[in-house]
Amino acid sequence: MNLMRTELDFSSEPALTPNTDPYALAKALSGRHLIGGKLVPASSGNSFEVIDPATGTVIGYGAEGDEADVNAAVEDAAAAQKEWGKMRARDRGALIHKCGEVLMDHVEELGRLIALETGKALRTESRVEASILADAFLFHAGLASELKGETVPHHPDMLTITVREPVGVVGAIIPWNVPLLLMALKIAPALVAGNTVVVKSAEEAPLTVLRVCQILASVLPAGCFNMLSGYGPECGAPLVAHPKVGKITFTGSVETGKIVYKTAADKLIPVTLELGGKSPMIVMKDADIDKAIGGAVTGMRFTRQGQSCTAASRMFVHADVHDEFVAKLREQVDAMVMGDPLDEKTDIGTIISPEQFAKVKSYIDHGKGEAGAEAIECSAMPTDEKFKDGLFVQPVVFLGMTNDSKLAREEIFGPVTCVIKWTDEEEVLAAANDSDYGLAATVWTNDLKAALNFTEKLQAGFVQVNQNLVVQPGLSYGGVKQSGIGKEATLEAMLEHFTKKKTIIFNKT
Ligand code: NAI
Ligand code: MG
16 A cells, blocks of 8 residues: 555654554654754755655655755865864774664665665575675774875975875766665765765655664764765756765766766866776687676566666677577576565566666567567566565567677666677677676686787676676776776775875975
8 A cells, every 4th residue: 555645753853763563653753854964854844755666656755955955064064074184093993983883783674675675586695685785884983093285205305105185076866776885885885084984865765865874873973974865967966066065975877977967067076977888708619618607697687677877787698608508597597586675585576666676678579579589587476366466577688689789788787688699709798798898707618818918808897707796895896888987895996985185295404
């Protein structure tokens, strides 16, 4: 049953004790931003619906932020930054560590809420994301004492040093596919480095992000970070344009990333952009095929319906092992259970929104119409009547495609992959690099020379051999070409993207 706006209760804030009833929690969080440590409705009083994509029912509302809310959040963050930036770095680190510990206590709650809100299966995706969120805070907490400058041997008559200073207020704009992890990779390093942050959640998934922010607000001084929900042009754009925002970190589409970059250019502020991908997976004929299949299933993020910027959506498989690879891939994906995201038995949930659903379907239809293409539809649609309006899409493995086909060139962000046959090493390398994107790549071989050749020449920011790990704290993450600018998840990324370097020279004479 749809939750109605009239059922919302703004008289109190949801309790901080973990609540594993995601419906109750979604309702209790509805219609608010977090500003100054408090959950507050949008200044306009407007809100937008949050849908459970598995059933199509309204489970909550996001506060519809606009310029007035942005102004309030940024002013508050700017005021809070004065104290936060002056705190001993290790004391800030200790608070961020505390955030990680408290978030650990909420893994089940957050996993269930994000599963309801985004349709990602609890066991395979949502619970995992909630625990990586907590871990990302623990990791970044430890970087606090590394906010060091240098002594520079410039001249014996001068003592020359550099110091790292916070940039001030950071604007963080996040998408809906892995909102918890992606927000953690932005706000934890920004806070540790002495900045305060204003987070703008994606309109498809505002509630779990808000819950995380409410939890963080119980640990951190008020205003250290504020959270707004709302539409991109109405709420995201004024955040980027605000004169007191000194840095933007963004994850999302290439199109929106370029809009953000242009506004930031007008203000001459730095940006980090983590955009899309069309990641190649290259399987050599000597590869351990069973291992490669495991990597293909994880790499393509079938459990996340392929809604991943690093999805291995171009699988280049050597002709000699092509048929075996396809048969085994099909067998594995067929065995995956699609259904209720909150059910422990479920491997695959739903697409996030009707818009993304239509986009994914149109790519599948286009692929089916391509000359020479064969579509293998895997797994099975859920049969429960409850899910008749759910945004479920059967994973599709396309055969007979070339690297020039639309499906191999454009980011689909759905459970759709192309298996492309190859025979010549230099040709497959050229095809893998013939893409607008350059985020991730994997190579599957036991031939050391070939592995070295590929890893050296592949144009991508995150390259793996014989495995397909997802992004982890401590591993530099970010793309080249249209996949973005800047890196995340390491000490260097924190220093480079969330501090300004100042040179100070003392004349000794
Ligand atoms: P989007 O890039 O439009 O949205 C991402 C975030 O940017 C959201 O918070 C949105 O509200 C905000 N935004 C939108 N317009 C803005 C503006 N003018 N100024 C400031 N912020 C703005 O992505 P969308 O529409 O959700 O998805 C479209 C496609 O983008 C997907 O199909 C996928 O291909 C790609 N995408 C890539 C992601 C990645 O992880 N790199 C994540 C999400 C989407
Ligand atoms: Mg958009």
